Amino acid sequence: MTEAPSQSGVRLSRRGIEQLDLLLLTAEALDLNGGEAMLWTSHQLGLQDRFPNRVELWKRRCHNPLRRITRRDPLDPADAESLIALVCAMADRLYPMLHQLLSTREPEQLTQQRWELLRERLGDLIEERMNLRRSAVLHLLDPATNAPTHHRLVSTLALVAGPGGINRLRAFLLDPTP
Amino acid sequence: MLKTVHRYEQTAARLVVEGYPDLSDGQEGDTIGILSAWRLQLVGAPELEGTRDHLEAMMAAVMPYARHQLSGIGARFGTNQSFVGIEAVGGKHQLQLRSSREGVKPLQLLLDDADLADLVRCLDRLRLDEKVKLQWTYPEDRPLARKELVERIPLLRRLGPAALGGLLLSFSAAMALLLPLPPRPGTATSVDVNEPGSRIINETK
Numbered sequence: 466m467t468e469a470p471s472q473s474g475v476r477l478s479r480r481g482i483e484q485l486d487l488l489l490l491t492a493e494a495l496d497l498n499g500g501e502a503m504l505w506t507s508h509q510l511g512l513q514d515r516f517p518n519r520v521e522l523w524k525r526r527c528h529n530p531l532r533r534i535t536r537r538d539p540l541d542p543a544d545a546e547s548l549i550a551l552v553c554a555m556a557d558r559l560y561p562m563l564h565q566l567l568s569t570r571e572p573e574q575l576t577q578q579r580w581e582l583l584r585e586r587l588g589d590l591i592e593e594r595m596n597l598r599r600s601a602v603l604h605l606l607d608p609a610t611n612a613p614t615h616h617r618l619v620s621t622l623a624l625v626a627g628p629g630g631i632n633r634l635r636a637f638l639l640d641p642t643p
Numbered sequence: 644m645l646k647t648v649h650r651y652e653q654t655a656a657r658l659v660v661e662g663y664p665d666l667s668d669g670q671e672g673d674t675i676g677i678l679s680a681w682r683l684q685l686v687g688a689p690e691l692e693g694t695r696d697h698l699e700a701m702m703a704a705v706m707p708y709a710r711h712q713l714s715g716i717g718a719r720f721g722t723n724q725s726f727v728g729i730e731a732v733g734g735k736h737q738l739q740l741r742s743s744r745e746g747v748k749p750l751q752l753l754l755d756d757a758d759l760a761d762l763v764r765c766l767d768r769l770r771l772d773e774k775v776k777l778q779w780t781y782p783e784d785r786p787l788a789r790k791e792l793v794e795r796i797p798l799l800r801r802l803g804p805a806a807l808g809g810l811l812l813s814f815s816a817a818m819a820l821l822l823p824l825p826p827r828p829g830t831a832t833s834v835d836v837n838e839p840g841s842r843i844i845n846e847t848k
Contacts, residue, residue, distance in 0.1 A: 560764075564654050568757035570686070617715070623760035624709050629767025632784040637713040639786035643793045 474542025479530055481638035482540055483601075485548050486529035490594070491618040492555040494587040495562050499555075506554045507547070515547050533596050549634050556626035563623040584608070584615060647673045649775060651768040655686040656761035658769060660698070665776065676776045685762070688752045691740060693726070695777070700726035702766055703781040708736075709763045710784050715795050738762075 477485065493499030500519055507516045516522040525548060526532070528540040556563065565571055566579055588606055595602040605611055625634040651658040658681065665676025678695040685691075704721035708729045711718060717731025721739070728739040736754040754762065770779050793801065 560760075561654070564757045564760065567755065567760065568655075569755040570655075570757075620756045620760070621713055623756065624713055624763060626760070627764060627767060629764065629771055633710050633713060636710060636784035636786050640714050640792060641786065641789045643789060643796060 474544070474546035475635060475639060476542050477540055477545045477638055478642065480640075480642045482528050482545075483531055484638055485545070485552065486526050486532070487605075487618060488552045488622060489526060489548070489555070490590050491583075491587060491615075491622060492552065492559060494583055494590055495559050496555075502558065503551065503555060506558065507551050510547075510550055510554055512547050512551070515544065516551075531595050531599055531602050533594055535596070545638075546635075549631060549638065552622070553625050553627060553630045553634060556622040556630065557628075560623065560626045563619055563626065566619050567623055580612075580615070583619070584611070587615065646679065647675050647774075649673075649675065649769075649772065651765040651772075653761040653764045653768075655758055656765050657684040658682070658765040659684075660769065660775065662775075668776070670776060674774050674776055678777060683762075683765075685752065685754070685758060689750070691750075694743075697726045697740075697743075699780060702770065702779050703727075704729050705738075705762060705766055706770075706781045709759065711787070712736075712759070714787050714792060716787070716791060 489503065492503070496502050504516065504519055504522060507513070507522065516525070524536070525540065525544045527534055527536045528538075529535065566576065566583065568576075591602060591605050595605070597603065597606075605614060621634075621637070624630065625637075646661055646663060648659060648661050651660075660675060660678060660681045662675035662678040662680075664670035664672065664674045668676055670676045678698065681693060681695075681698050683691040683701075700721065704725070704727045708718075708720040711720075712731075717736075719728060719730035721728030724741075726741050726743065728741075730737055730739075732753070736756075736759045738752045738754055740750045740752070742749070769775060
């Protein structure tokens with residue numbers, strides 16, 4: 466099990482917050498009961514003081530500038546660290562599904578159907594929660610161009626799953642915008 | 644002294660390390676301070692085994708590679724002379740293992756994303772296992788430099804906006820040169836009006 470964050474936290478850029486929220490959204494798309502699972506996992510990590518309920522968790526995620534309802538103030542570094550730990554713990558829980566999606570040994574037709582289901586669910590969540598006037602959001606919804614983005618999100622979750630992925634994910638989220 | 648064995652399993656990968664506690668360092672029980680052997684089983688690939696140097700080389704190549712993969716960079720890690728090298732090849736990950744024995748050809752394994760994730764998870768568990776007291780040498784996970792990230796963007800996409808901007812600027816300049824200049828003050832100009840037969844002479848002094 467991924468442990469609660471020990472670091473004081475990092476100040477994430479706008480791009481970092483976008484990626485973090487998208488990874489959480491992908492985890493939700495993979496898990497039908499994702500919202501509850503996320504809260505339960507955060508409590509397992511000992512983050513109940515930071516995220517006592519779904520509303521508090523949602524408020525932290527609203528720092529994503531692509532959201533329909535967005536908060537302009539910067540994300541607290543301790544909150545960012547908690548969300549990073551949460552992504553890694555969720556990826557750990559969902560790892561068998563991530564593996565199935567990424568494995569080339571799975572039957573091709575079955576893999577395609579799994580990807581299609583993920584695309585559908587992720588698309589629904591994006592339409593429901595993101596600002597559809599933003600070009601980045603429209604790009605995520607465009608079926609002609611979003612497949613590599615979905616693949617990147619799933620493989621990112623697979624590579625940061627578990628406690629060993631926390632430092633990797635933090636470093637990735639702190640990458641400068643090219 | 645009894646040999647201690649630790650196993651790290653993940654879907655399609657199994658890493659087994661064997662060793663002994665380093666009594667001179669005060670270690671005891673099932674702690675491994677001296678690594679005697681390790682084996683790695685990946686589904687669809689021959690079993691790999693080696694010494695501590697080989698395992699260290701694998702850790703030093705695979706961990707930074709995984710970090711760079713997150714940022715979309717598939718550069719090679721591990722030199723041609725090192726025991727382990729890994730690089731992105733055609734959407735997969737080619738793991739190259741060089742034997743320390745003379746005359747043995749390097750072994751090349753092609754891993755998909757799921758295999759790579761399994762391998763990374765096994766190595767993560769090993770390096771975080773408190774019962775394995777070994778020092779691993781690999782670069783710390785850090786944000787990448789802007790230069791590294793820019794290089795992954797295709798040249799056309801990187802230079803496209805600048806080229807388009809330059810082209811538009813040149814076009815605007817060319818159009819501006821073709822437009823007639825406004826009359827200079829102090830010159831007589833005639834202005835045609837719509838009424839037939841009428842003509843206005845504008846003289847400025």
